[in-house]
Amino acid sequence: MMQFESDGKVYNPLGGGSYVYQDSLIQYLHSQLRKKVVKISIGAQPNSSPHFGTLEVFCLAFSLANMLKEYDNDLKISVLFEMVDTAPAIAKMVNNNKYQISLRDSGEMDKYIDQYYEILGQLSELSGISYEVRGQSDFNKHYSIPDIVKKIIGNREVLAPILEPKKQILRIRAACPICGLTDKQGIENTFVGNKMICLCPEHGKFEVDICQESYRLEYNTPLRNLIRGLVYLTDNEDTNTDYQWLRITGADYAGFYQEQLLYKTTDLLGYSVSKLPMILYAPLVTDWSGAKLSKSLYVKEGAYKYLPSFMINYDNLRKEKGTTGLARVYAEVHSWLEEPYKLFRNYSIYYFMEVLK
Numbered sequence: 127m128m129q130f131e132s133d134g135k136v137y138n139p140l141g142g143g144s145y146v147y148q149d150s151l152i153q154y155l156h157s158q159l160r161k162k163v164v165k166i167s168i169g170a171q172p173n174s175s176p177h178f179g180t181l182e183v184f185c186l187a188f189s190l191a192n193m194l195k196e197y198d199n200d201l202k203i204s205v206l207f208e209m210v211d212t213a214p215a216i217a218k219m220v221n222n223n224k225y226q227i228s229l230r231d232s233g234e235m236d237k238y239i240d241q242y243y244e245i246l247g248q249l250s251e252l253s254g255i256s257y258e259v260r261g262q263s264d265f266n267k268h269y270s271i272p273d274i275v276k277k278i279i280g281n282r283e284v285l286a287p288i289l290e291p292k293k294q295i296l297r298i299r300a301a302c303p304i305c306g307l308t309d310k311q312g313i314e315n316t317f318v319g320n321k322m323i324c325l326c327p328e329h330g331k332f333e334v335d336i337c338q339e340s341y342r343l344e345y346n347t348p349l350r351n352l353i354r355g356l357v358y359l360t361d362n363e364d365t366n367t368d369y370q371w372l373r374i375t376g377a378d379y380a381g382f383y384q385e386q387l388l389y390k391t392t393d394l395l396g397y398s399v400s401k402l403p404m405i406l407y408a409p410l411v412t413d414w415s416g417a418k419l420s421k422s423l424y425v426k427e428g429a430y431k432y433l434p435s436f437m438i439n440y441d442n443l444r445k446e447k448g449t450t451g452l453a454r455v456y457a458e459v460h461s462w463l464e465e466p467y468k469l470f471r472n473y474s475i476y477y478f479m480e481v482l483k
């Protein structure tokens with residue numbers, strides 16, 4: 127492969143978001159808050175040791191909480207980790223249809239969850255910010271879920287082609303109560319009144335009452351993104367709820383993705399887009415070609431053999447750098463919020479190799 131040397135200089139040219147928010151991001155975010163209690167939401171599928179991008183998202187959440195608290199000491203602010211424990215652990219084809227068993231039901235997530243708690247604990251210490259964790263069944267117990275889900279099901283002919291352009295199916299599902307098998311695409315589902323009727327290839331039809339058993343519901347990523355946005359919108363608006371939400375996620379979800387899959391669909395359902403939580407995006411960590419580091423390529427295909435292993439996941443970072451590894455990533459991410467023009471761009475692995483040297 128072609129070898130070349132860089133001059134090691136870092137430029138941060140202004141443009142777009144970095145121009146508008148270059149020295150007033152915290153002030154702007156604070157001015158948009160309507161409540162004195164704020165929860166900053168982050169998410170991940172605990173299906174492997176947390177990869178570098180996940181660490182960065184987690185660091186940005188705690189760092190932002192710390193900065194907002196410093197800006198306004200009357201704020202009560204914490205981080206909430208929405209654990210996507212309904213993501214697939216085992217995939218199965220039955221009668222030409224895709225079925226899965228989730229991280230939660232297979233017990234697969236138990237292998238990695240301690241690492242997530244370790245990271246949350248360390249970031250809490252570094253930032254002075256407390257945290258909470260909830261799984262998908264607790265998320266789905268929110269009082270607004272039956273209403274939101276029924277509205278989405280009622281409008282599925284409009285929404286499904288936007289949320290899933292390929293098959294145009296609403297990707298809502300539930301696990302068989304006997305064996306945990308789940309119709310991944312929700313292809314066999316029918317809806318009657320408040321009931322979703324699903325099919326297990328082993329145990330036949332089963333029903334989920336959307337009002338009484340909303341904790342059983344599972345969604346694919348774009349649908350979950352919409353439902354989470356609408357639950358947060360409800361909390362933001364509800365004067366009986368003392369907190370409001372901010373969301374942090376990776377920059378691969380910024381732009382067209384969110385405009386089509388979240389803002390357009392929210393508007394089509396008749397909600398006010400301006401009441402959705404503000405989302406701040408964590409810069410991507412990219413490989414030599416400019417693509418984001420992929421956890422699944424590393425896990426399944428053995429990609430990135432050329433990288434030092436501490437760049438791959440938390441397990442390796444901790445083994446090779448001890449607790450200073452995560453502390454350095456946190457300090458770097460914190461510096462982006464101190465000078466927000468550094469937040470509206472991506473960073474290559476070579477940049478981070480310098481940070482962690």
Ligand SMILES: [Zn+2]
Nearest residue numbers: 302305326329
């Ligand atoms: Zn079954």
